[in-house]
Amino acid sequence: MLVLTCEYLNGVVVATDVANRERAEWPPHPARLYSAMVSAWGEGGASPHEREALAVLETLGPPDVHAPEGSRRTVADHFVPVNDTSLGGRKSVGDGAVGLLPSRRNRQARTFPSITLPDDRREVHFVWASAEVSPHQRTVLEQIATRVSYLGHSRSLVRLAVSESVPEDLPVWRPSPQGTQMLRVPTPGRLDELETLYMAGQRPTVGGIVRYSLAPTAGAPSSGALAGPWITLRFAGGLIPAMEAWPYVAWMVRRALVRLVDTLLGEELTREEREMVLSVISGHQTDGSPLQTPHAAYVPLANVGFGRYSSGLLLGAAIALPSDAPHLVGDAVRAAITRAMVETPDADTNDQRAFMLRLGVDGTALLALADDDPRRSLSAARYIATSRVWTSVTPVVLDRFPRGPSDVPGIVLQACRHAGLPDPVQIDAHKHSACAGAPPARPKIAGPSVPGAWRTAWRDEHGTTGERFGSRPLTHVTLTFDAPVRGTVLVGAGRYHGLGLCVPAIGEAL
Incomplete structure (x- = not known):
C-alpha cells in the first residue's frame, strides 16, 4: 500500500474546478497532486532516479481519496x-x-473559489491500496514530497509526506463506473506529456478523467431503495416543458426508454437480461402487473436551490436507479440513449446530437446526455449527497387525505418509512417549498407559456394507471433527521414520477 498525505497548513484550499470556474475543486484531484510532485522534481534538479519513481507512480491507477468535509466560501x-x-x-x-x-x-x-477545512481535519490521504512500490521508490517519493509546498493555488500551503496509515473516520471517494464525481487522475505517459508541454511553454491538459463515488460512512444511513446511480439528461432544444408538468414528462421519458431498449438492444441482450432491464426501467413485470420491488424513478433537474439566482426553469431529467439494480441496467440505458442520438441542427449541444422526445400533440423536446455539463443544476451530486436536513423540490403526494393539518406529519412519516428512510425527528409541511425557485404545491400555471394539455399542474395525464396526482393531496416538506442521511431522497406516492424529490437544505450538505 502507498499513502501520500497532504496537510493543508492554513486550513484553506484555493483550487478552481476545471469544469466550473466559480466552484472550488473538492476533493482534490489526484492529477493535481501528481503535477505538484512533477513540478517539485523539476525544480529540484530533475534527477533520473526521481523521474523513475514518478514514472512508476503514474502507472498505479486512480487512488482512493480520503478527504474531510469542508465548507465552501462565497465566491x-x-x-x-x-x-x-x-x-x-x-x-x-x-x-x-x-x-x-x-x-x-x-x-x-x-x-478564487476556496474550501475551509475543520481545525482538526486538515489532511487528505491519497491511497493506492494494492500498489507494489519498492522501499527505494518509496524513499525517493518521500524526498520529492518534502519539496512540495502548495497544491493548486500558491495560497494553498501544504506539507506532503508518505504515510503508513489513514484515519478510519474520513469520507472516502473511490473509483466507480457509476460515480457522479469526475476526478482528473495521472495515467501512463502523463510525465512525458507534462515535460513536452513545459518545454513548449504551454499549459498542461486536463489529462485522464475517472468517475468517483462517495463510499457510505458510519453514521450516514443510505436512503435505501433509490440510492443507486443516476443517468442525467439535459434539454438541448425543442419544447422545454413546464416544471409543473413533470409527471407527464416523466411518463413520456419512461415510455421512450422502454421503446429504445426494446428496439435498439433487443438482439444484444438475452431474453432474461432484456426482461430484467425493461422491468427495472418500466416498473412493470412482463405480464404488465406492477413491480413489487424498487425500480427506476424519473426526476426533474431544475434551476432551484441557488437563492436569488434560482429561476425554477426545468433544464433536464434524470433516471434514478434503485440501489440493488445490476450494472447491466445502467449500461443498457446509456447505450440505448447514445444510439438514439442523431444529428439535430437545432440542438443546443457541442456535437449537435440529441434524441427526440415526443410530448404528444404539444411538440417535441430534444434530450442529450449531460455527463459533462458543468451546470450545477444538472449535477446528480446535489441529490446524491449527505445531509441531516432535506427540503422538497417537487411536492410530496400524500397517500390519503389528511383529516387536518396536524395529520400531515404522520402521513409523511409513513411515506418516509415506505421509501426506506429513517424516521425524521422533525417534519415541516407547507404549500410552498423552502427550496428557492421550486414551484408551490398548488401553482397557477395557466397562460400562453404552458401547453393547454398541461394547465392542470402535477397530473400524469396519460399514465397507465390513470393516476392523477394533481387531484390528490400535495404538500412541500422539510425533513430533519437525527443523523445524516445520504440521497437519493424521494418521498410519497408519486416518487417514481419525480414528485417528492428532495435536496439538502442550504448549508446542510456534508
Missing part, C-alpha cells in the same frame, strides 16, 4: 493586474518599464 470577484505582460514581446503595456508596474496594468476580474 467574489477580485480585480487584479494582468501578469502575462512583457516589453518587446507579444504584449506590451504602457510606455517603457513603468508600464509593467501593477498600478499601470489593466485589471481583470478573477475569482
Whole structure:
C-alpha cells in the first residue's frame, strides 16, 4: 500500500474546478497532486532516479481519496493586474518599464473559489491500496514530497509526506463506473506529456478523467431503495416543458426508454437480461402487473436551490436507479440513449446530437446526455449527497387525505418509512417549498407559456394507471433527521414520477 498525505497548513484550499470556474475543486484531484510532485522534481534538479519513481507512480491507477468535509466560501470577484505582460514581446503595456508596474496594468476580474477545512481535519490521504512500490521508490517519493509546498493555488500551503496509515473516520471517494464525481487522475505517459508541454511553454491538459463515488460512512444511513446511480439528461432544444408538468414528462421519458431498449438492444441482450432491464426501467413485470420491488424513478433537474439566482426553469431529467439494480441496467440505458442520438441542427449541444422526445400533440423536446455539463443544476451530486436536513423540490403526494393539518406529519412519516428512510425527528409541511425557485404545491400555471394539455399542474395525464396526482393531496416538506442521511431522497406516492424529490437544505450538505 502507498499513502501520500497532504496537510493543508492554513486550513484553506484555493483550487478552481476545471469544469466550473466559480466552484472550488473538492476533493482534490489526484492529477493535481501528481503535477505538484512533477513540478517539485523539476525544480529540484530533475534527477533520473526521481523521474523513475514518478514514472512508476503514474502507472498505479486512480487512488482512493480520503478527504474531510469542508465548507465552501462565497465566491467574489477580485480585480487584479494582468501578469502575462512583457516589453518587446507579444504584449506590451504602457510606455517603457513603468508600464509593467501593477498600478499601470489593466485589471481583470478573477475569482478564487476556496474550501475551509475543520481545525482538526486538515489532511487528505491519497491511497493506492494494492500498489507494489519498492522501499527505494518509496524513499525517493518521500524526498520529492518534502519539496512540495502548495497544491493548486500558491495560497494553498501544504506539507506532503508518505504515510503508513489513514484515519478510519474520513469520507472516502473511490473509483466507480457509476460515480457522479469526475476526478482528473495521472495515467501512463502523463510525465512525458507534462515535460513536452513545459518545454513548449504551454499549459498542461486536463489529462485522464475517472468517475468517483462517495463510499457510505458510519453514521450516514443510505436512503435505501433509490440510492443507486443516476443517468442525467439535459434539454438541448425543442419544447422545454413546464416544471409543473413533470409527471407527464416523466411518463413520456419512461415510455421512450422502454421503446429504445426494446428496439435498439433487443438482439444484444438475452431474453432474461432484456426482461430484467425493461422491468427495472418500466416498473412493470412482463405480464404488465406492477413491480413489487424498487425500480427506476424519473426526476426533474431544475434551476432551484441557488437563492436569488434560482429561476425554477426545468433544464433536464434524470433516471434514478434503485440501489440493488445490476450494472447491466445502467449500461443498457446509456447505450440505448447514445444510439438514439442523431444529428439535430437545432440542438443546443457541442456535437449537435440529441434524441427526440415526443410530448404528444404539444411538440417535441430534444434530450442529450449531460455527463459533462458543468451546470450545477444538472449535477446528480446535489441529490446524491449527505445531509441531516432535506427540503422538497417537487411536492410530496400524500397517500390519503389528511383529516387536518396536524395529520400531515404522520402521513409523511409513513411515506418516509415506505421509501426506506429513517424516521425524521422533525417534519415541516407547507404549500410552498423552502427550496428557492421550486414551484408551490398548488401553482397557477395557466397562460400562453404552458401547453393547454398541461394547465392542470402535477397530473400524469396519460399514465397507465390513470393516476392523477394533481387531484390528490400535495404538500412541500422539510425533513430533519437525527443523523445524516445520504440521497437519493424521494418521498410519497408519486416518487417514481419525480414528485417528492428532495435536496439538502442550504448549508446542510456534508
